[in-house]
Amino acid sequence: MKRIQNFINGRFVDGTGDLFENRFPATGEVQSLVSAAGEQDVDAAVSAAKRALRGPWARLSVQERIALLRKVADGINARFDEFLRAEIMDTGKPVSIASHIDIPRGAANFNVFADQIASVATEAFEMATPDGAGALNYAIRMPRGVIGVVCPWNLPLLLMTWKVAPALACGNTVVVKPSEETPATATLLGEVMNEAGIPEGVYNVVHGFGGGSTGEFLSSHPDVDAITFTGETTTGEAIMAAASRGVRPVSLELGGKNPGIVFDDADIDITIEGLGRSCFANTGQVCLGTERLYVQRGIFDQVAEKLAARARTYAYGDPFDQKTTMGPLISEEHRRKVLSYYEKAKAGGAEILAGGGVPSIQGYEGGSWVEPTVWTGLPEDSPVVRDEIFGPCTHITPFDDEEEAIQLANNSPYGLATSIWTTNLSRGHRVAGQIDAGITWVNCWFLRDLRTAFGGSKRSGIGREGGVHSLEFYTELRNVCVKL
Numbered sequence: 001m002k003r004i005q006n007f008i009n010g011r012f013v014d015g016t017g018d019l020f021e022n023r024f025p026a027t028g029e030v031q032s033l034v035s036a037a038g039e040q041d042v043d044a045a046v047s048a049a050k051r052a053l054r055g056p057w058a059r060l061s062v063q064e065r066i067a068l069l070r071k072v073a074d075g076i077n078a079r080f081d082e083f084l085r086a087e088i089m090d091t092g093k094p095v096s097i098a099s100h101i102d103i104p105r106g107a108a109n110f111n112v113f114a115d116q117i118a119s120v121a122t123e124a125f126e127m128a129t130p131d132g133a134g135a136l137n138y139a140i141r142m143p144r145g146v147i148g149v150v151c152p153w154n155l156p157l158l159l160m161t162w163k164v165a166p167a168l169a170c171g172n173t174v175v176v177k178p179s180e181e182t183p184a185t186a187t188l189l190g191e192v193m194n195e196a197g198i199p200e201g202v203y204n205v206v207h208g209f210g211g212g213s214t215g216e217f218l219s220s221h222p223d224v225d226a227i228t229f230t231g232e233t234t235t236g237e238a239i240m241a242a243a244s245r246g247v248r249p250v251s252l253e254l255g256g257k258n259p260g261i262v263f264d265d266a267d268i269d270i271t272i273e274g275l276g277r278s279c280f281a282n283t284g285q286v287c288l289g290t291e292r293l294y295v296q297r298g299i300f301d302q303v304a305e306k307l308a309a310r311a312r313t314y315a316y317g318d319p320f321d322q323k324t325t326m327g328p329l330i331s332e333e334h335r336r337k338v339l340s341y342y343e344k345a346k347a348g349g350a351e352i353l354a355g356g357g358v359p360s361i362q363g364y365e366g367g368s369w370v371e372p373t374v375w376t377g378l379p380e381d382s383p384v385v386r387d388e389i390f391g392p393c394t395h396i397t398p399f400d401d402e403e404e405a406i407q408l409a410n411n412s413p414y415g416l417a418t419s420i421w422t423t424n425l426s427r428g429h430r431v432a433g434q435i436d437a438g439i440t441w442v443n444c445w446f447l448r449d450l451r452t453a454f455g456g457s458k459r460s461g462i463g464r465e466g467g468v469h470s471l472e473f474y475t476e477l478r479n480v481c482v483k484l
């Protein structure tokens with residue numbers, strides 16, 4: 001059986017931890033064994049990353065680093081089909097999604113941050129001094145050092161490179177801990193790094209689990225200078241606690257329970273198309289997805305009916321078949337969690353407008369499938385409306401006016417993303433300014449310009465990444481004051 005190894009100091013090596021199984025979510029079959037990194041392997045990876053900070057990598061000019069980043073992007077594209085297959089086998093996501101989103105974005109991240117680092121400036125201040133000669137202050141931008149990158153499973157290559165690319169652009173070195181569910185593409189990227197000529201120790205990958213395992217060994221390692229994390233809010237709290245030892249910076253991109261707001265002047269076709277994606281894309285396993293939907297009363301029935309109809313259109317089956325539009329959830333464990341909310345909705349008296357169960361798919365009985373689901377009728381304090389479920393499901397509630405919509409949308413401990421659907425752009429702009437969320441889309445969803453600030457409010461995270469904001473996190477500004 002295929003074995004997935006750690007990538008430390010430019011070499012593929014077994015870890016001292018146990019082997020663990022990696023399953024194909026569409027069938028539940030074990031497809032590979034992964035060699036977990038123990039504490040000493042994590043230490044070896046961090047030491048390699050630390051050494052690399054003083055090696056050839058540190059002596060490269062920004063232009064040389066940019067050239068290497070572009071080679072990595074080209075290397076991913078040159079092996080596009082291998083990355084595609086690896087991502088689909090790990091996640092079960094349909095080829096139609098992975099080939100349009102995950103793999104191209106994985107490559108694009110390296111080009112985007114190569115562009116960013118080429119044009120970033122720092123600040124300078126002239127100051128007066130009593131002798132009249134003055135002084136000049138200017139900032140220099142230094143890499144932070146070894147960055148620990150802890151990743152989730154929902155968009156594995158996309159979200160990992162979203163952090164690795166700017167970290168490398170800024171001259172850092174990285175130790176990546178991919179999710180235990182999705183070890184393959186981070187490992188394959190090690191081959192591309194070697195082919196591109198990235199010096200050994202600059203990019204390292206350690207496999208394993210979270211608390212009490214590889215993730216914790218990495219986040220609590222004293223030679224990790226900063227930690228960037230995407231995942232659940234409670235894990236973010238553990239990472240932040242670990243980072244507090246040694247006063248290390250963290251960037252946390254965490255969970256959400258994102259609202260969508262549909263006003264009665266919305267273009268219904270555009271709205272249903274957008275909501276179909278925001279509620280069900282990637283089997284609802286997108287942190288930005290819409291699990292709470294608020295619809296103005298006059299068009300409530302129309303929107304509810306059309307979204308439910310949309311939920312019934314998805315085609316399940318072989319993820320490698322272009323006709324498949326809905327994949328399985330990531331794992332049986334995650335399916336148990338999602339189905340527990342399907343049960344809570346039923347028990348709470350929800351009206352089930354679509355789905356609510358498990359589809360039967362010939363040949364894929366062992367996979368972790370669920371039906372896209374639309375509910376209405378639950379109170380706002382139901383766990384179905386409060387908790388992040390991370391499945392292909394949404395609950396719809398009517399509202400009467402703008403003020404009520406804003407109040408309902410903000411009634412959540414999370415604040416990651418919102419979508420507002422209206423043809424009145426003044427209203428879209430006005431409401432966007434009153435929603436507690438890091439990201440608001442008006443008449444669209446997941447439309448990404450990678451230069452924009454990305455991150456959450458409230459319990460959805462700390463800090464912003466994207467464009468120059470990533471460069472802020474992955475560098476430290478140091479001021480130089482020259483007396484003239």
Ligand code: NAD
Pocket residue numbers: 150151152153154159177178179180208209210211212214215216219230231232233235236238239252253254255256286287388390416456460461
């Ligand atoms: P998770 O928090 O369970 O795991 C994420 C990573 O953290 C994994 O690699 C895991 O092994 C590791 N980990 C777990 N416990 C750890 C610990 N104590 N110390 C160190 N590492 C630890 O998240 P997940 O289930 O992989 O991903 C789904 C979650 O991610 C959802 O909540 C989703 O909203 C969130 N997410 C957020 C964003 C965002 O940009 N805000 C993007 C994608 C996913």
Ligand code: 6OD
Pocket residue numbers: 154155159162285286287288448454
């Ligand atoms: O598009 C991105 O850059 C990004 N960070 C997306 C996050 C998606 C969450 O599941």
